[in-house]
Amino acid sequence: MLSATAVRTPLHDALGASDAALLPPEDRARALDAFLTTPSGRQKPSRFWRIDLDTIAPDARAIAPNAVAVDIQNASPRIVACDLITAAREHAPLLRRAFGTSGAGTTKFGALARAFAGTGAFVYVPHDADAAEPIVITYTIAENSAAFPYTVVLAERGARATVLERFAGGRDAFVCAAVEAVTEEGSDLHCAAHQSLDAGARWFSTRTARPGRNARFAWTSAEAGAGLAVLDLTVAIAQPGIDAGITSLFFPTGNQHVDVVSTVDHAVGDSTSHTHVKSAATGAGQARYLGTIRIAPHAQGSDASLRDDALLLSKRAHIDSVPALEIGANDVKAYHGATVGALDEEQIFYLESRGIERAAAERTIALGFFEPAIDRFPTEALREELRAALASKLA
Amino acid sequence: MADQGLRIADLHCNVAGNEILKGIDLMVEPGKVHALMGPNGSGKSTLAFSLTGHPQYQVTKGTVALDGTDLLELAPDKRARAGLFLSFQYPAAIPGVKVANFLHAARQAERPGDLPPAKFRALLLEKMDLLGMDPSFMGRYLNDGFSGGEKKRLEMLQLAVLAPKYAVLDETDSGLDVDALKAVGECIAALRASDEGRNTGFLIITHYPRILQHVAPDVVHVMIDGRIVKTGDADLAHRIEREGYDGIREEIGAIA
Numbered sequence A: 001m002l003s004a005t006a007v008r009t010p011l012h013d014a015l016g017a018s019d020a021a022l023l024p025p026e027d028r029a030r031a032l033d034a035f036l037t038t039p040s041g042r043q044k045p046s047r048f049w050r051i052d053l054d055t056i057a058p059d060a061r062a063i064a065p066n067a068v069a070v071d072i073q074n075a076s077p078r079i080v081a082c083d084l085i086t087a088a089r090e091h092a093p094l095l096r097r098a099f100g101t102s103g104a105g106t107t108k109f110g111a112l113a114r115a116f117a118g119t120g121a122f123v124y125v126p127h128d129a130d131a132a133e134p135i136v137i138t139y140t141i142a143e144n145s146a147a148f149p150y151t152v153v154l155a156e157r158g159a160r161a162t163v164l165e166r167f168a169g170g171r172d173a174f175v176c177a178a179v180e181a182v183t184e185e186g187s188d189l190h191c192a193a194h195q196s197l198d199a200g201a202r203w204f205s206t207r208t209a210r211p212g213r214n215a216r217f218a219w220t221s222a223e224a225g226a227g228l229a230v231l232d233l234t235v236a237i238a239q240p241g242i243d244a245g246i247t248s249l250f251f252p253t254g255n256q257h258v259d260v261v262s263t264v265d266h267a268v269g270d271s272t273s274h275t276h277v278k279s280a281a282t283g284a285g286q287a288r289y290l291g292t293i294r295i296a297p298h299a300q301g302s303d304a305s306l307r308d309d310a311l312l313l314s315k316r317a318h319i320d321s322v323p324a325l326e327i328g329a330n331d332v333k334a335y336h337g338a339t340v341g342a343l344d345e346e347q348i349f350y351l352e353s354r355g356i357e358r359a360a361a362e363r364t365i366a367l368g369f370f371e372p373a374i375d376r377f378p379t380e381a382l383r384e385e386l387r388a389a390l391a392s393k394l395a
Numbered sequence B: 001m002a003d004q005g006l007r008i009a010d011l012h013c014n015v016a017g018n019e020i021l022k023g024i025d026l027m028v029e030p031g032k033v034h035a036l037m038g039p040n041g042s043g044k045s046t047l048a049f050s051l052t053g054h055p056q057y058q059v060t061k062g063t064v065a066l067d068g069t070d071l072l073e074l075a076p077d078k079r080a081r082a083g084l085f086l087s088f089q090y091p092a093a094i095p096g097v098k099v100a101n102f103l104h105a106a107r108q109a110e111r112p113g114d115l116p117p118a119k120f121r122a123l124l125l126e127k128m129d130l131l132g133m134d135p136s137f138m139g140r141y142l143n144d145g146f147s148g149g150e151k152k153r154l155e156m157l158q159l160a161v162l163a164p165k166y167a168v169l170d171e172t173d174s175g176l177d178v179d180a181l182k183a184v185g186e187c188i189a190a191l192r193a194s195d196e197g198r199n200t201g202f203l204i205i206t207h208y209p210r211i212l213q214h215v216a217p218d219v220v221h222v223m224i225d226g227r228i229v230k231t232g233d234a235d236l237a238h239r240i241e242r243e244g245y246d247g248i249r250e251e252i253g254a255i256a
């Protein structure tokens, strides 16, 4: 890496406006250099995919402190849920236990989110606290802006909570978000996200979790909006007894491009992970998915599954799905299953034979295809929101 | 009306380039029960699919009219809305689509807005009870992971809820135990006794006459190799029960 010799850019000048209590300027400069010098790890543009993720960057002039508005709803008195700048002042020791510790900053776009971190949310679930209601974080992105919403969640021993993030707005914006989730022994944390940004937005999201021993942890993530959506979902398993889940659903339509990488890193044995991906594409929608399961040589007793189903609804739509199972240990269970295909004619005919028009039959079957994944998201209200978002893409 | 009935005339149908139906003439009158019997592979399901408009079944010649409406002109969904129902031999599973939502969508498509939701629900529960189905069926995904018997019961539930003008039941009896068969028989009898189903005409396809003990046929047809080779009354079914299809094969062989 070039940190000392990296060229000074307008982005470096833009760093000056960022909050120094949250992160000192020299740390921000290091993170920005990491962004500028780290490869995306993504495939280069191809016949179908037209965007180069190695060179993409925000316009420094679009960076402004008011680019993001955050609203945080929390009904549990024992739980701290506040904006990130406040957390840096009032809960600095707690924040430090999670912020920058999950490994989010080691990826290209995670580093960029860190460099400009400011507006964001901090959720602290103290030990044995049980959030009866989900903590709901709503980010609204200003148009034409470059925005860096950053969420940090710390769940202590035996804590239980669901954190639900929504992202909206962002016409012609560059949005680079991160979530760091750090949990302790026996906790149960579910982090869900629904991204429904404007179709003109470019969206980058790095979501990294480091669960504690015997903890349950889940990412559920739905990509509905944005013209370009680049997602990194990671669970770092460094403790035994973890039960970790990743659910990702995406559905590029029109000219949308979606690139999702999920990584479960079993560095330690005796933990379980399950990854479920459901994707569809129509119009000229493009999607790429890389699902990595890594089981280290000494991580015996790991149990990992990866299930990936893709549905192609038009001739120009394209979904490129690649599983990568790197299994270093012998006493493990690793399952991978994938399907890619069009709608099933027998299913369509069955519905038609019950008086349902072909177009409605196709919509019904496509929505049904997503339903097992939708079922993994928290709260019926969110599930209904997702069904409506998918249905409007099929209309 | 003079042109009432499901009227099939000189119907020829190709599947995967082979002629499977070689000229079928058959008319099901409103309120009547016709049985269509024949050995495996004789073309019974092909007839069912060509009536309902499955895209893989190419009608090359002939006509099908439902109470005067030319069915072959219509897309499958329009045939259903015209009043034709098929109970599938092998119904498709559709994961993620709940039975309750599907039944509601089907009833809405075929009889828009005729029943308020509460009444529709009551109708469902009544018919499910008749078929010995647990209400938890409503929350399951359509035919997904269903046993053979459960699939057939769900087909019968749809028949009961849609009360079509003409119902083609393709081997609804196969794979059913004695109790399930009895429940299916009672479901059909209840439909035929109801105002909605009084005039429903049935074409009951089977290669085994068991179901006909529960639903007495007015007319029995025997299909062999894509043709209807014999038509008679309920006695014909009894004869097949005793002799199998060999007797009939010999008889038509002797004529030919």
Ligand SMILES: Nc1ncnc2c1ncn2[C@@H]1O[C@H](COP(=O)(O)OP(=O)(O)O)[C@@H](O)[C@H]1O
Pocket: B015, B016, B020, B038, B039, B040, B041, B042, B043, B044, B045, B046, B047, B056
């Ligand atoms: N989808 C299909 N593709 C190819 N052949 C078919 C198809 N459906 C039916 N057939 C053929 O048509 C003939 C009649 O089949 P079918 O109508 O299913 O008979 P039955 O229902 O009387 O048992 C058989 O020879 C069968 O192999």
Ligand SMILES: [Mg+2]
Pocket: B044, B045, B046, B089, B170, B171
């Ligand atoms: Mg058959």
